Amino acid sequence: MVRAQAELFSPPEVDAALFAEIVFDRPLTTAYSYAVPPELAPAVRVGQRVEAPFGRGDRTTIGYCVGLTNEKPARAVKPIHRIVDGEPLLTEPLLRLTRWMADYYLCGWGQVLQAILPAGVRTRAGLRRRTFVRAVRIPPDPLPRLSPKQAAVLSYLRRTGDLIDPEAIMREVPCGAAVIEAVVAKGLAEKELVTVESEPAPKAVREAPAPPLALNEHQQRAWDAIQSALRAGEFRPILLHGVTGSGKTELYLRAIEEVVAAGREAIVLVPEISLTPQTIERFRGRCSTVAVLHSHLSDAARGAQWRKVSSGGVQVVVGARSAIFAPTRRLGLIVIDEEHESTFKQESTPRYHARDVAVMRARLEGVPILLGSATPSLESWHNAERGAYERLSLPERIAALPMPPVRIVDLRHEPPSPGPGRAISPTLERAMTAALKAGGQVILLLNRRGFSTHLHCPACGHVVQCEHCDLPLVYHQKRAALVCHYCGFEAAPVQVCPVCQKSTVKYQGLGTEKLAQELAQRFPGRTIERMDSDAMSRPGSHARVLDAFRDGKVDILFGTQMIAKGLDFPNVTLVGVVNADIGLHRPDFRAAERTFQLLAQVAGRAGRGPKGGQVLIQTYTPEHPAIALAAGHNFERFAELELAHRKPHGYPPYQRLVRVVIRSRNAPAAEAFADRFAGALRVALERRPRSDAPFRLLGPAEAPVFRLNGFARYHFQLQSPSSAQLHDVLREALAAVRPPHGVDCQVDVDPYDML
Ligand code: ADP
Ligand code: ZN
Numbered sequence: 001m002v003r004a005q006a007e008l009f010s011p012p013e014v015d016a017a018l019f020a021e022i023v024f025d026r027p028l029t030t031a032y033s034y035a036v037p038p039e040l041a042p043a044v045r046v047g048q049r050v051e052a053p054f055g056r057g058d059r060t061t062i063g064y065c066v067g068l069t070n071e072k073p074a075r076a077v078k079p080i081h082r083i084v085d086g087e088p089l090l091t092e093p094l095l096r097l098t099r100w101m102a103d104y105y106l107c108g109w110g111q112v113l114q115a116i117l118p119a120g121v122r123t124r125a126g127l128r129r130r131t132f133v134r135a136v137r138i139p140p141d142p143l144p145r146l147s148p149k150q151a152a153v154l155s156y157l158r159r160t161g162d163l164i165d166p167e168a169i170m171r172e173v174p175c176g177a178a179v180i181e182a183v184v185a186k187g188l189a190e191k192e193l194v195t196v197e198s199e200p201a202p203k204a205v206r207e208a209p210a211p212p213l214a215l216n217e218h219q220q221r222a223w224d225a226i227q228s229a230l231r232a233g234e235f236r237p238i239l240l241h242g243v244t245g246s247g248k249t250e251l252y253l254r255a256i257e258e259v260v261a262a263g264r265e266a267i268v269l270v271p272e273i274s275l276t277p278q279t280i281e282r283f284r285g286r287c288s289t290v291a292v293l294h295s296h297l298s299d300a301a302r303g304a305q306w307r308k309v310s311s312g313g314v315q316v317v318v319g320a321r322s323a324i325f326a327p328t329r330r331l332g333l334i335v336i337d338e339e340h341e342s343t344f345k346q347e348s349t350p351r352y353h354a355r356d357v358a359v360m361r362a363r364l365e366g367v368p369i370l371l372g373s374a375t376p377s378l379e380s381w382h383n384a385e386r387g388a389y390e391r392l393s394l395p396e397r398i399a400a401l402p403m404p405p406v407r408i409v410d411l412r413h414e415p416p417s418p419g420p421g422r423a424i425s426p427t428l429e430r431a432m433t434a435a436l437k438a439g440g441q442v443i444l445l446l447n448r449r450g451f452s453t454h455l456h457c458p459a460c461g462h463v464v465q466c467e468h469c470d471l472p473l474v475y476h477q478k479r480a481a482l483v484c485h486y487c488g489f490e491a492a493p494v495q496v497c498p499v500c501q502k503s504t505v506k507y508q509g510l511g512t513e514k515l516a517q518e519l520a521q522r523f524p525g526r527t528i529e530r531m532d533s534d535a536m537s538r539p540g541s542h543a544r545v546l547d548a549f550r551d552g553k554v555d556i557l558f559g560t561q562m563i564a565k566g567l568d569f570p571n572v573t574l575v576g577v578v579n580a581d582i583g584l585h586r587p588d589f590r591a592a593e594r595t596f597q598l599l600a601q602v603a604g605r606a607g608r609g610p611k612g613g614q615v616l617i618q619t620y621t622p623e624h625p626a627i628a629l630a631a632g633h634n635f636e637r638f639a640e641l642e643l644a645h646r647k648p649h650g651y652p653p654y655q656r657l658v659r660v661v662i663r664s665r666n667a668p669a670a671e672a673f674a675d676r677f678a679g680a681l682r683v684a685l686e687r688r689p690r691s692d693a694p695f696r697l698l699g700p701a702e703a704p705v706f707r708l709n710g711f712a713r714y715h716f717q718l719q720s721p722s723s724a725q726l727h728d729v730l731r732e733a734l735a736a737v738r739p740p741h742g743v744d745c746q747v748d749v750d751p752y753d754m755l
Contacts, residue, residue: 016070017035017070017072018035018036018041018044018068018069018070019033019034019035019036019068019069019070019071019072019073019077020033020034020035020036020044020050020065020067020068020080021033021065021066021067021068021069022034022050022052022063022064022065022066022080023063023064023066023108023109023110023113024054024061024062024063024064024108024110025062025063025108025110025111025113025114026108026110026111027107027108027111027349028108028110029102029108029731029735031066031067031109032052032054032063033073033075033077034050034052034077034078034079034080035077035078035079035080036068036079036080037079037080040080040082040083043083044065044068044080044083045065045068045087045088046065046066046067046068046088046090046092046095047064047065047066047088047089047090047091047092047095048064048065048083048084048085048087048088048089049062049063049064049065049083049084049085049089049122050062050063050064050065050080050081050082050083050084051063051080051081051082051084052078052079052080052081053078053081058078060081062084063110064090064109064110064113066095066099066109086195089117089121089122090113090117090327091310091327091329093331093361093364093365094116094325094327096364097325097357097360097361097364098112098113098116100360100364101350101352101357101360102350103727104360104723104727104749105349105350105351105352105747105749106658106727106730106731106734106747106749107349107350107351107747111349111350112350115349115350116322116325117325118299118302118303118306118322119299119302119303120298120299120300120301120302120303120304120306121302121303121306121307123299123303124195124303125298125299125300125302125303126197126198126298126299126300126301126303126304127195127196127197127198127303127307128195128196128197128198129193129194129195130165130193130194130195130196131166131191131192131193131194132163132164132165132166132191132192132193132194133157133163133164133166133169133180133183133184133189133190133191133192134157134161134162134163134164134189134190134192135154135157135158135161135188135189136187136188136189136190139187139188140186140187140188143188144186144187144188146183146186146188147179147182149173149175149179150179150182150183150186152173152175153169153173153175153179153180153183153189154183154188154189156169156172156173157169157183157189163192163194165196166180197304197307198300210285210286212250212253212254212257212286213247213250215247215250216247216396216398216399218246218247218393218394218395218396219246219247219250219251219394221392222240222242222251222392222393222394223251223254225238225390225392226238226240226251226254226255226368226370226392227255227258229368229390230255230258230259230332230333230368232368233332233366233367233368234366234367234368235362235363235365235366235367235368235369236368236369236390237359237362237368237369237371237383237388237389237390238368238369238370238371238389238390238391238392239339239371239372239373239376239380239381239383239384239389239390239391239392240370240371240372240373240392240394241372241373241374241376241381241384241391241392241393241394241635242372242373242374242393242394242395243374243394243395243396243397243403243604243633244374244397244600244601244603244604244605245397245398245401245568245604245608246374246394246395246396246397246398247394247398248337248372248394249282249337251370251372252268252335252337252370252372253282253283253286253287255333255335255368255370256268256283256286256287256316256333256335257286257287259332259333260287260288260315260316260332262332263330264330264331264332264333265309265314265315265316265317265328265329265330265331265332266315266316266317266331266332266333266334266335267316267317267319267323267324267326267328267331267333267334267335267358268283268316268317268318268319268323268334268335268336268337269319269320269321269323269324269334269335269336269337269344269354269355269358270318270319270320270336270337270338271320271337271338271341271343271344271565272294272295272320272321272343273343273561273562273565273566274337274338274565274566275292275294275318275319275320276542276543276546276566277543278546278568279318279566280292280318283316283318287315287316288315289313289314289315289316290314290315290316290317290318291305291308291309291314291316291317291318291319291326292318292319293305293317293318293319293320293322293323293326294319294320295320296539306326306327309326309327309328310327310329312329312330314328320343321343321344321346321354322354324354324357324358324361331361331365331367332367333367333368333369333370334358334361334362334367334368334369334370335369335370335372336354336355336358336369336370336371336372337372337373338372338373338565338566339355339371339372339373339376339377339380340373340375340376340377340380340597342594342752345750345752345753347752347753349746351746351747351748351749351751353750353752355371355377355380356750359371371389374600374601374604374635375596375597375600375601375635376635376639377593378593378639378642378643378646378652378653379652379653381639381643381653382643382653382654383653397608401607401608401612402607402612403603403607403633404575404603404606404607404612404613404614404615405614405615406603406614406615406616406617406630406631406632406633407427407614407615407616407617407631408616408617408619408622408627408628408631409425409427409428409616409617409618409619410619410620410622411425411618411619411620412620414426414427414618417429419521419522420517420518420521420522421514421515421517421518421521421522422510423446423510423514423515423518423578423579424518424519424522424576424578425618427616428576428578428616428618429522431574431576431614431616432523432556432574432576433523435573435574436523436526436555436556438573438611439571440571440572440573440574440611440613441549441552441554441555441556441557441569441571441572441573441574442555442556442557442558442572442573442574442575442576443556443557443558443563443567443569443572443574443575443576443602443605443606444515444519444556444557444558444559444563444575444576444577444578445558445559445560445561445563445564445575445576445577445578445598445602446510446511446512446515446558446559446560446578446579446582447560447561447579447582447583447598448509448510448511448512448560448579448582449474449476449485449511449512449513449532449533449534449560450474450475450476450477450483450485450511450512450513450534451474451475451476451477451507451511451513451514452474452475452507452508452509452510452511452514453472453474453475453508453509453510453511454472454473454474454508454509455472455473455475455482455494455505455506455507455508456505456506456508457497457499457500457502457503457505457506458503458506459497459500459502459503460497460499460500460502460503462497462498462499462500462505464482464494464498464505466484466486466487466489467489467491468484468487468489468707468708468709468710469484469486469487469489469705469707469708469709469710470705470706470707470708471484471485471486471705471708473489473491474511475493475507475511476513476534477513477514478513478534479534480493481493482494486705486708486709487708487709487710510578510579512530512532512534512535512558512559512560513530513534515530515558515578516528516530516558519556519558523555523556526555526556527553527554527555527556528554528555528556528557528558529545529548529549529554529556529557529558530558530559531545531557531558531559531560531562531563532559532560532562533560533562535559536562542562545557546567549569550569552571558578561598563602563605564598564601564602564605565601567605568608569605569608569609570608570609570610570611571609571611572605572606572607572608572609572613573606573607573611573612573613573614574606574613574614574615574616575602575603575605575606575613575614575615575616576615576616576617576618577599577602577615577616577617577618577619578618579618579619580595580599580617580618580619580621580627581619581620581621581627583595583598584621584624584626584627586754587704587754587755588754588755589646589649589651589652589754590752590754592624592625592626592642592645593626593642595624595626595627595630596625596626596629596630596635596638596642599617599626599627599630599631600630600633600635602615603615603617603630603631603633615631617630617631625638625641625642626638629641650696650719650721651719652750654721655696655719655720655721656719656720656721656722656723656726656749656750657717657718657719657750657751658717658718658726658730658747658748658749658750658751659715659716659717659718659747659748659751659754660677660699660715660716660718660730660745660746660747660748661703661713661714661715661745661746661748662674662677662700662713662714662715662716662739662743662744662745662746663708663711663712663713663714663743663744663746664711664712664742664743664744665710665711665712665742666712666742666743667712669740669742669743670711670712670713670714670743671700671712671714673737673739673740673743673745674699674700674714674716675700676737677700677716677733677737677745678699678700678716679737680732680733680734680736680737681697681716681718681729681730681733682697683732683733683736684728684729684730684732684733684736685697685729687732688725688728688729692722692725693720693721693722693725694720694721695718695719695720695725695726695729696717696718696719696720697716697717697718698716698717698718698719699714699715699716699717700714700715700716701714701715701716702714702715703715703755704754704755705755708755718730723749726749730747734747
């Protein structure tokens with residue numbers, strides 16, 4: 001654990017000897033002390049980067065200054081070499097937050113800092129040094145003679161009284177560069193180097209602000225509670241459980257308006273996939289300065305956004321996962337839409353969950369946080385049940401629109417489809433034809449990319465696998481290749497079984513590409529668009545398809561989970577789920593929860609307009625609670641059943657879970673280290689006092705997908721009701737054994753990826 005030092009953040013005396021606490025971008029649990037040489041002492045600040053001698057051979061290494069103190073460290077310390085940044089890159093709240101993350105996610109504080117600072121901030125991308133000019137305060141005596149142009153420049157400079165960009169002077173006076181040079185040469189103006197954004201931030205497009213809507217009864221009740229939390233201005237986590245289309249976003253907007261009116265800032269997290277122009281417009285239409293942070297920004301643009309937020313020039317930050325680290329100065333509110341989304345979890349170090357980090361940030365900064373979803377995560381639901389979160393409900397859609405009726409198509413009893421393909425059952429086809437005939441639009445969900453999902457040899461049973469992963473290769477017709485969806489490996493399509501060489505392999509399983517073919521044949525003359533990450537790889541294609549769909553130029557929109565989230569199209573009268581069972585049988589304790597969420601979300605796309613709408617779900621397991629209860633729009637019952645199922649197993653949210661994956665390209669080395677690590681865990685466990693909370697250790701075992709990306713993988717699962725004790729045991733074991741070269745040990749606290 002990084003040393004807990006209250007004085008890390010209290011300013012030291014400048015005159016006494018000064019020592020700095022530095023953390024490096026390494027998996028280290030300590031901060032290191034250095035002396036600050038007297039000539040650097042006036043400039044050094046907490047939150048800056050410095051260069052200091054570190055590690056073997058005292059290599060000059062960049063680290064982050066996380067504390068300053070006058071207290072002489074017990075051991076002799078080396079001096080820092082240089083200060084890298086003129087201004088601190090990190091604010092105090094972000095330092096506190098990242099320190100908590102390092103402790104909680106069991107990684108280095110320096111690693112966290114390195115990960116959360118956008119590259120464009122570290123490299124100062126997008127900044128330029130430019131020479132500005134201003135009038136001198138005490139002009140020379142006697143005054144030199146000036147030409148009329150020179151006099152005009154001087155009077156302009158005096159009028160503004162500021163450092164001015166020469167370009168602006170030339171434009172405003174107007175004059176040439178030589179005139180400005182002459183005024184400087186005569187001692188009436190001086191030059192100074194200034195750092196500026198090389199590209200001016202895009203002008204905030206400001207339309208006439210949309211007026212707030214009159215709230216319905218449920219919204220009003222929720223709003224009263226939200227407003228009182230905002231007025232209290234303290235940490236209050238609120239779970240806003242509202243069915244799809246119940247008007248949650250309207251409440252976020254009101255809350256943001258209230259916070260901004262009080263001179264504070266709001267951070268809004270949405271899943272990356274929801275960062276559509278439609279969403280952004282809703283915020284832009286109501287709030288003055290909105291910064292949008294998404295993954296397609298250049299380093300320079302990202303750096304510029306960060307600096308703008310940091311200078312207090314932004315009121316609302318909207319972004320995906322990493323927007324939770326926006327360096328706001330006067331945070332007043334955090335909103336997380338679709339709080340259950342698993343994309344809020346980062347799958348590389350630091351393996352944080354943005355929702356959990358957001359709750360901690362709200363706590364540290366003493367502000368309310370709104371977590372919204374139609375299908376809350378069971379973690380948040382459980383927190384609401386036990387009173388840790390306040391729960392607000394919007395049980396009905398706006399304008400008393402009914403939730404769409406859902407019909408289950410039991411594929412076990414459905415007659416085989418006549419005609420091309422077998423994805424669309426006769427029942428689904430009839431419903432689609434009727435919906436289209438009546439002028440409605442159709443959304444179809446099939447959560448699998450590619451053409452055939454696996455290649456199977458009927459003679460020997462072999463399934464063609466990736467060279468680097470224990471996963472089947474997926475046939476992609478357009479690319480004419482077999483593709484690994486995990487590592488991207490590609491191979492040429494095969495006809496003969498690569499193992500027995502006896503027979504012709506069968507291309508099996510249904511992906512979106514194959515569905516496209518079937519739809520084209522079944523619905524000739526209809527405009528059909530596919531939306532998945534293959535079809536949407538070009539920038540802008542996502543927005544283009546959605547616009548066309550909104551304008552009624554597309555009849556059938558089908559694709560992966562991309563189409564399930566957040567879309568609000570009133571003319572969609574039918575939503576079909578081609579195969580609800582995909583994902584239900586994964587070796588993951590959240591498989592049912594995820595299936596329920598996906599079905600509920602996609603069902604929510606239907607019936608949002610006056611024409612109404614319905615949902616058809618095709619499945620082989622209609623009795624499964626995730627499917628049956630999604631069909632009944634019954635989240636509460638599902639949560640109840642699923643929680644009752646998890647409790648005896650000690651799965652989250654009842655107990656905390658940590659997963660450790662040990663991997664190496666050399667399988668015996670991974671196995672050997674997994675055994676050593678198991679030994680260290682056992683020692684740490686035996687040392688615990690008897691009174692401690694129960695503890696469960698599973699493993700070492702081969703991970704469910706043993707080979708991934710060329711790595712052999714072993715894993716452990718540790719469970720305990722006490723996260724503090726999980727942390728203690730793991731810290732002890734991690735300190736006791738170090739993985740040898742070529743083996744790495746990934747610690748995943750509150751894991752989502754169970755493969
Ligand atoms: P959710 O975020 O819960 O899915 P939205 O906030 O997107 O729901 O609301 C669904 C639709 O209802 C939107 O078109 C929104 O503009 C509209 N809406 C929300 N609140 C009201 C209201 N009080 N009166 C009228 N329309 C509303
Ligand atoms: Zn692979």
